Amino acid sequence: MDRKQTVLIVEDEKNIVDILRFNLQREGYETLEAYDGVTGLKLILEKQPELILLDLMLPGMNGFEVCKTVRDKGINTPVLIITAREAEQDKILGLGLGADDYITKPFSVRELMARVKTNIRRQTMASGQSAPGSRLDFGRVVVDKGAGIATKDGTDLELTQREFDLLTYLASNPGRVFSRQELMERVWNYEGYVGDVRGVDVAIRRLREKLEDDPAQPKFILTRRGAGYLFQHD
Numbered sequence: 001m002d003r004k005q006t007v008l009i010v011e012d013e014k015n016i017v018d019i020l021r022f023n024l025q026r027e028g029y030e031t032l033e034a035y036d037g038v039t040g041l042k043l044i045l046e047k048q049p050e051l052i053l054l055d056l057m058l059p060g061m062n063g064f065e066v067c068k069t070v071r072d073k074g075i076n077t078p079v080l081i082i083t084a085r086e087a088e089q090d091k092i093l094g095l096g097l098g099a100d101d102y103i104t105k106p107f108s109v110r111e112l113m114a115r116v117k118t119n120i121r122r123q124t125m126a127s128g129q130s131a132p133g134s135r136l137d138f139g140r141v142v143v144d145k146g147a148g149i150a151t152k153d154g155t156d157l158e159l160t161q162r163e164f165d166l167l168t169y170l171a172s173n174p175g176r177v178f179s180r181q182e183l184m185e186r187v188w189n190y191e192g193y194v195g196d197v198r199g200v201d202v203a204i205r206r207l208r209e210k211l212e213d214d215p216a217q218p219k220f221i222l223t224r225r226g227a228g229y230l231f232q233h234d
C-alpha cells in the first residue's frame with residue numbers, strides 16, 4: 001500500500017484552511033498547512049507533497065513568488081492556485097509561473113476536490129514508466145509520453161505538465177482540429193465544461209512561445225479560426 005497522498009495548503013485565511021483540511025482528509029489525503037509563503041516553500045522542499053493548493057495574497061512572500069520559485073527549482077508538483085478574483089486568470093496562466101490550474105473564491109468544495117483529484121492523477125500518469133510506442137517522433141519535434149518530455153531539435157522544451165499534456169493531445173492526432181471546448185474537456189479533464197475557455201488560448205500561447213521558431217508565425221500548432229487548434233508537422 002502506497003503512502004497517503006499529501007496536499008499542502010498554503011493559505012492565510014484560517015477558515016478556508018479549516019474547510020480545505022476537513023474535505024481533503026475526508027477524501028483520504030494527508031494535509032500540511034502553511035499560513036505564509038516562506039513556510040509554504042519550506043514545506044514544499046522538505047515534504048514533497050503530491051499537490052499544492054496555493055493562495056495568491058499571502059503575507060511575506062506571495063503566491064506568485066512561491067510558484068515561480070518552485071518551478072525555477074525544477075519541481076513539477078501540480079500547483080492549483082486559489083484566487084480571489086476571476087480577472088486574475090490570464091495573469092495566473094499567462095505569466096509563465098507554471099501553475100497548473102486555478103480556482104476562484106468563493107469556490108465550491110465539490111469542484112475544488114474534483115480539481116485536486118484530476119491534477120494529482122495527471123501527475124501520477126505522467127511520471128509512470130515509459131512504454132514502447134509511447135514516442136511521437138515528428139523529426140524536429142519529439143514527444144516522449146512515457147518520459148514526459150518533449151524536445152525540439154534535441155533540446156528539452158521544458159514544458160509545464162499542462163503544456164506537455166496539451167502538446168501530447170494535439171500531436172497524438174496530427175492534422176485534426178480540436179475545439180477549445182474539447183481541449184478543456186480532454187486535456188483539463190473538465191467534463192461537460194461550460195465556463196470560460198480562454199484558458200486554452202493562454203496555454204496555447206505559452207506552448208507556442210516554447211515550441212515555435214517564431215510564435216507569431218506558428219508552424220506546429222495552428223489556429224483554425226472559429227474552429228480550434230491543430231498540430232501539424234512537415
Ligand code: CA
Nearest residue numbers: 012055057058
Ligand atoms: Ca490570502
